[in-house]
Amino acid sequence: MATSIELAHASASATLAPKPSVTEVVARFVRTKPLGAAGGVIILGMLFLAVFAQMLAPYDPYVGDYGLQFSRPSAEHWFGTDEFGRDVMSRIMYGARIALFVGFTASLIGCTIGALLGVISAYWGGRVDLLLERLMDILLAFPQLILALAIASILGPAVQNVVIAISIPVIPRVARVVRSAALSVKENVYVEAVQALGATRRRVILQHIIPNVAAPYIIMLTAQLGAAILAEAALSYLGLGAAEPTPSWGLMLSGSAPSYAEKAPWIALFPGIAISLGVFGFNLFGDSLRDALDPKLKG
Amino acid sequence: MAAVTRRYHALFIVLALAVVAASVVTAVHAADTPRRGGILLAVIGADPPSLDPHQESTFATMQLVAPLYSTLIQIDPYSYPKIIGDVASEWKISPDALTYTFKIRPGIKFHDGSPLTAADVKATYDKLIFPPKETRSVRKGAYLAVASIDAPDASTVVFKLKHPSASLLENFASPWNVIYPKKYLDKDPNYFMKNVVGSGPFKFKSYTPGASFEGERNPDYFVKDRPYLNGYKFFISTETSVRAAAVRSGRAYIEFRDLPSAEVDAIKKQLGDKVVVQHTPMTGQFGIAINNTVKPFTDERVRKALTLGLDRYTGGRVLFGLTGLKDVGGLLRPGTEFAMPEADLQKLPGFGKDMEKNRAEAKKLLAEAGYPHGFKVVLKNRNVKLPYQDFAVFAIQEWRKIGIEAEHRPLETAAWFADGRDSGNFELIIAPTVEASDDPDVFLRRYTTGDTQNWGRFTDPVVDDLFSRQSRALDPAERRKVILQLQKTVLEHAYYMPGLWWSRNVVHWAKVKNYVAPPNHYANQKLQDVWLSED
Numbered sequence: 054m055a056t057s058i059e060l061a062h063a064s065a066s067a068t069l070a071p072k073p074s075v076t077e078v079v080a081r082f083v084r085t086k087p088l089g090a091a092g093g094v095i096i097l098g099m100l101f102l103a104v105f106a107q108m109l110a111p112y113d114p115y116v117g118d119y120g121l122q123f124s125r126p127s128a129e130h131w132f133g134t135d136e137f138g139r140d141v142m143s144r145i146m147y148g149a150r151i152a153l154f155v156g157f158t159a160s161l162i163g164c165t166i167g168a169l170l171g172v173i174s175a176y177w178g179g180r181v182d183l184l185l186e187r188l189m190d191i192l193l194a195f196p197q198l199i200l201a202l203a204i205a206s207i208l209g210p211a212v213q214n215v216v217i218a219i220s221i222p223v224i225p226r227v228a229r230v231v232r233s234a235a236l237s238v239k240e241n242v243y244v245e246a247v248q249a250l251g252a253t254r255r256r257v258i259l260q261h262i263i264p265n266v267a268a269p270y271i272i273m274l275t276a277q278l279g280a281a282i283l284a285e286a287a288l289s290y291l292g293l294g295a296a297e298p299t300p301s302w303g304l305m306l307s308g309s310a311p312s313y314a315e316k317a318p319w320i321a322l323f324p325g326i327a328i329s330l331g332v333f334g335f336n337l338f339g340d341s342l343r344d345a346l347d348p349k350l351k352g
Numbered sequence: 353m354a355a356v357t358r359r360y361h362a363l364f365i366v367l368a369l370a371v372v373a374a375s376v377v378t379a380v381h382a383a384d385t386p387r388r389g390g391i392l393l394a395v396i397g398a399d400p401p402s403l404d405p406h407q408e409s410t411f412a413t414m415q416l417v418a419p420l421y422s423t424l425i426q427i428d429p430y431s432y433p434k435i436i437g438d439v440a441s442e443w444k445i446s447p448d449a450l451t452y453t454f455k456i457r458p459g460i461k462f463h464d465g466s467p468l469t470a471a472d473v474k475a476t477y478d479k480l481i482f483p484p485k486e487t488r489s490v491r492k493g494a495y496l497a498v499a500s501i502d503a504p505d506a507s508t509v510v511f512k513l514k515h516p517s518a519s520l521l522e523n524f525a526s527p528w529n530v531i532y533p534k535k536y537l538d539k540d541p542n543y544f545m546k547n548v549v550g551s552g553p554f555k556f557k558s559y560t561p562g563a564s565f566e567g568e569r570n571p572d573y574f575v576k577d578r579p580y581l582n583g584y585k586f587f588i589s590t591e592t593s594v595r596a597a598a599v600r601s602g603r604a605y606i607e608f609r610d611l612p613s614a615e616v617d618a619i620k621k622q623l624g625d626k627v628v629v630q631h632t633p634m635t636g637q638f639g640i641a642i643n644n645t646v647k648p649f650t651d652e653r654v655r656k657a658l659t660l661g662l663d664r665y666t667g668g669r670v671l672f673g674l675t676g677l678k679d680v681g682g683l684l685r686p687g688t689e690f691a692m693p694e695a696d697l698q699k700l701p702g703f704g705k706d707m708e709k710n711r712a713e714a715k716k717l718l719a720e721a722g723y724p725h726g727f728k729v730v731l732k733n734r735n736v737k738l739p740y741q742d743f744a745v746f747a748i749q750e751w752r753k754i755g756i757e758a759e760h761r762p763l764e765t766a767a768w769f770a771d772g773r774d775s776g777n778f779e780l781i782i783a784p785t786v787e788a789s790d791d792p793d794v795f796l797r798r799y800t801t802g803d804t805q806n807w808g809r810f811t812d813p814v815v816d817d818l819f820s821r822q823s824r825a826l827d828p829a830e831r832r833k834v835i836l837q838l839q840k841t842v843l844e845h846a847y848y849m850p851g852l853w854w855s856r857n858v859v860h861w862a863k864v865k866n867y868v869a870p871p872n873h874y875a876n877q878k879l880q881d882v883w884l885s886e887d
Contacts, residue, residue, distance in 0.1 A: 115749060116749050137670065209763065292590065296762050297741055298745045298749065298760065312592055312612055312614050312615050
């Protein structure tokens with residue numbers, strides 16, 4: 054009898070606090086985290102540019118007008134042209150594709166592998182945990198960009214290699230965070246209960262642990278996005294990322310830009326602004342999302 | 353009184369003029385008198401794949417090690433292409449042009465203290481002309497006429513020829529043919545890929561890959577009172593802007609290869625008379641090797657389409673300010689004795705000036721070959737920006753106009769050589785033809801079957817025969833006729849795709865004296881006469 058009363062009480066509570074709609078969640082986020090919302094707008098803008106670059110870009114980013122080498126910003130070429138007469142604005146628009154592709158794929162791959170390893174490490178414990186953690190220690194011993202540089206220089210300059218190079222250093226960082234979250238989840242009574250009821254390890258991990266470590270995973274993912282975009286720019290700047298004539302922001306900033314910095318500063322200026330804005334947007338959004346999702350930071 | 357004053361005035365003026373004249377003479381004398389000491393600081397754009405010039409063909413090897421070695425004869429540092437002696441004091445060619453006899457200077461010592469004799473010269477040229485299986489000689493094709501080498505005594509070397517060779521003396525003067533001590537070659541013909549034992553004006557001091565290379569004065573150098581410098585040091589950086597900044601800041605006094613005009617102008621603007629710019633033509637062009645053994649490039653129509661799609665004339669205008677790439681030409685430098693006349697050149701695929709017509713023809717050929725919508729291809733390249741990568745960007749832009757989408761893949765110098773020259777692991781690759789002289793033998797041997805520099809791996813018996821005939825032709829008019837036919841054959845079949853002939857800006861601080869930039873970045877790198885007017 055007591056049990057049925059408790060259940061009825063729980064049901065009543067659920068009716069009293071209905072699940073908020075997506076619009077309500079977004080509105081509350083905008084209201085409470087205006088900076089995060091501004092970051093979100095920048096990200097949406099980048100996404101829009103990346104998806105519709107073909108329609109929005111006024112010129113082919115790969116083919117230049119040889120008669121217009123080093124043209125100043127003008128009504129025809131808002132951001133000017135580069136040493137081959139290519140429209141800088143069109144190249145920045147297409148560059149958003151590379152930045153987002155590398156940012157999203159590298160973060161997603163790195164964070165997902167890291168999260169899986171973290172959960173496995175926490176749940177199995179013992180030798181598996183010891184082995185994985187020492188492996189993570191080795192990877193953590195190298196600064197993130199130095200490790201990415203080493204991997205990129207082994208693999209050679211190409212966009213897909215940049216994704217691999219950036220995602221590997223992400224793995225141990227995410228694995229550590231997710232492991233600690235999974236360790237606390239593992240100790241919960243309901244996990245012990247399902248184990249006692251005979252649930253398989255796979256079931257416990259997939260249905261009970263992973264859903265409960267989703268918050269730190271999402272936070273790490275958004276935090277790594279901005280870092281990945283910056284790392285892509287850095288690798289391309291150092292000649293280990295995308296190769297010319299790919300319209301990559303980092304590559305546009307390196308390549309010929311330093312040689313022509315005095316003659317045509319717009320070649321370096323606008324890609325620089327694009328990188329700063331993109332990274333700034335992801336960092337603002339990531340920070341706000343962490344504040345919103347992390348229960349320790351609430352209230 | 354006034355007369356006395358006038359006399360004093362006149363005397364004063366005469367004395368003042370005398371003092372000025374004396375100081376000018378002293379200053380000129382001081383400026384012209386070589387100063388001893390100092391370290392020449394230079395900057396270079398690549399790491400060498402190995403230290404053995406016999407096996408390499410990059411400035412990265414040559415500029416670093418040339419000051420450490422001697423050659424048999426050499427191109428005059430002050431008067432290209434005049435030939436003067438180096439370890440050979442004199443030489444004689446027999447009337448039938450089948451025997452070349454060289455006399456070796458006495459008293460020359462290698463850096464390990466052992467004497468340099470005719471036996472070392474013979475061993476060096478045996479390695480170059482008849483290389484053992486385990487080693488590579490990238491220029492052996494220039495010495496096909498040589499039948500045997502003898503060293504009858506310690507100071508005489510005799511080359512016996514199978515047939516006369518029009519270019520042989522020029523090829524003996526190649527800066528790549530450095531003399532090695534026989535005893536090391538006997539132990540390991542690849543010993544000098546990683547070690548240095550020369551007889552040049554400087555001795556090896558240190559090498560840190562990716563960072564620096566140093567040489568120090570050889571006190572036992574066989575040329576009296578040389579070198580003037582205490583040593584030299586190269587800093588290594590593949591970044592053009594870093595090299596330019598090194599010169600600009602005085603961290604390096606010279607960049608021997610090339611800097612883009614924009615950087616040169618900025619350096620000149622900032623440093624004014626403190627720097628000197630030597631602009632020279634180049635005995636070299638940047639083109640593209642097509643792997644003739646892989647599809648779709650086994651099809652001549654596809655190769656022709658590629659060359660038709662390249663607007664060389666516009667390229668010369670666009671790339672000159674960026675890279676120094678300038679002149680449209682065939683397989684030999686425009687304006688030289690054996691170069692193809694412009695009128696003849698324009699009749700060949702890719703050299704006509706009507707680009708609309710060329711592109712239409714290219715698309716038609718691609719459609720006929722089964723690629724009506726073009727195709728995707730990988731263009732490999734060296735990760736050296738100037739002018740490799742700029743030239744590649746231009747070519748990629750041009751090919752997009754005929755539907756060919758090329759993915760650009762820059763590689764480290766060693767990997768670029770390994771894929772291009774050694775293994776043929778490429779479809780298209782940027783492959784310049786830069787040599788130490790305009791000699792037709794060194795330029796054209798790369799189009800013959802099996803030559804180590806034939807990166808495109810094509811075989812045409814007609815080209816082989818024409819090369820052999822031109823090499824033997826001692827009459828320049830007859831030789832020219834055959835050379836023009838050879839160039840026409842290679843370009844008509846589009847076995848290789850020449851791009852543009854190069855020119856270069858050598859920028860150095862004015863305190864670097866006595867360096868005359870030759871028309872390439874291989875010759876005159878021994879630095880024996882170079883001196884610094886101040887540290």
